Amino acid sequence: MDSIFGYIDDVYLFCKVVEEGSVLAAANRLGLPQSTVSRRISSLEQKLGLRLLEKHGRELAPTEVGKMAFDQLSSGVEQIEIGLNNVTEKTDLVAGRVRLAVPHSFYHSFIAPIVEQYLKTYPNVHIDLALNHDQSKPKTDRELLITFDTSDMEDLIARPLFTAKHGFFASASYLDEHAPIETMEQLEQADWLTIDDARRIQVVNDGRVVGDIELKPRLVVNDIQALVDAVERGLGVASLPLKHVSGNINLVHVVPEYYRSDRQAFLVYKGRQYQPKAVKALIEAILATARHMDTAVNPNQINKEPK
The missing domain is CATH 1.10.10.10 (Winged helix-like DNA-binding domain superfamily/Winged helix DNA-binding domain)
Incomplete structure (x- = not known):
């Protein structure tokens, strides 16, 4: 040698x-x-x-x-x-560029305060923030992705963030104008508004999956507040996160015994032994916020990084 x-x-x-x-x-x-x-x-x-x-x-x-x-x-x-x-x-300087891809619906409800505080804390870091539903896998050590779908990402680290619990909501004006929604069949036949392209969702009752409903959405909009506004204006029914609509007097929780199956959000990135400090700091900030969210969090998973 x-x-x-x-x-x-x-x-x-x-x-x-x-x-x-x-x-x-x-x-x-x-x-x-x-x-x-x-x-x-x-x-x-x-x-x-x-x-x-x-x-x-x-x-x-x-x-x-x-x-x-x-x-x-x-x-x-x-x-x-x-x-x-x-x-x-021993190197105090946290600098460089980080790319973070996040569903548009996560921005105001979750990620915006984290990014704003992070940029104030680390003035030498630049963030490229992509708000979309793109499932592009992180390809470099400086790319992060927040997603509900980790299929085809077995070679990456996926850290559980929070579980989004959804209920079904409509406005009083929509219910007055249309037939009441008291069964799964009536729910399936309603005018659906969705935030993504899902065409079939699982329905849960008392913790058990009781069936699927097929969606034929009249409106698909990838912003949670725009979706809530559309429901409030009486355009149809939507599956909405309970935390996001808590206390909204303009929405009616229909068939409250039924829920959409929980959706687990993940933070995905390449697991390197020596991560750039800028990336490590942003990962820690995102996980810290997720731990304190009011939505259901699995405390046995949130701090674990798969081997």
Whole structure:
């Protein structure tokens, strides 16, 4: 081996695989694709001309040589981690650019105060705030996404934020003009107004799913306040977050024994060992606000970051 350059990253990945017990767990921990970790370990083995890992049933374990390599190298990797942490912790300046993608409906009700306070606290940080329903996965360490849908995001960190509980609401004028809404069938036949493109939603009664209703919305608007305004003006029925409409005397909670199934919001990002301080600070600010929201929060999950 003429130089350590080209080996350090691969050695780090090897040590993490041994610590986590599998390539998948290490990849999830580091926010990397599993294929990348596997390829880099294979590359290290080829460079060294040694077999470092082997399968024991479904488990992945170090070979005898791999155990020796881990014992020799892991303490050095740990010292590098500690040193880098000390350097970053002693660096007071939080600066750079962060991109945050958020559903438009979250802005006023949740994210606006966080962003405004964050920018005041960290004047050297710039935020690119995208208000839309785009499900684009974060591609860099400086991108964050708030979403209800984490499908196809297994390679990313998804932190639970809060559970949005929804009821069904209409205005008194709409109910006076149309047939009463007292059953699921009548609810399904109402003039629907929605905030997204969902065409079928689950209905819950006393904590149990009792069926689905198919929606044929007359209006789709991706802003929660605009949706509430449309319901107040008597245009139809909508599924609205209970917290958002609490105390609104212009809305009638129809079939109150029924609810839309809870919607879990997540904060999604690439899980890197050494996150930029600007990103880390924004993540902490978002999670701190979510912990104190009046909506239902799962305290056993909110602080946990998947491995």
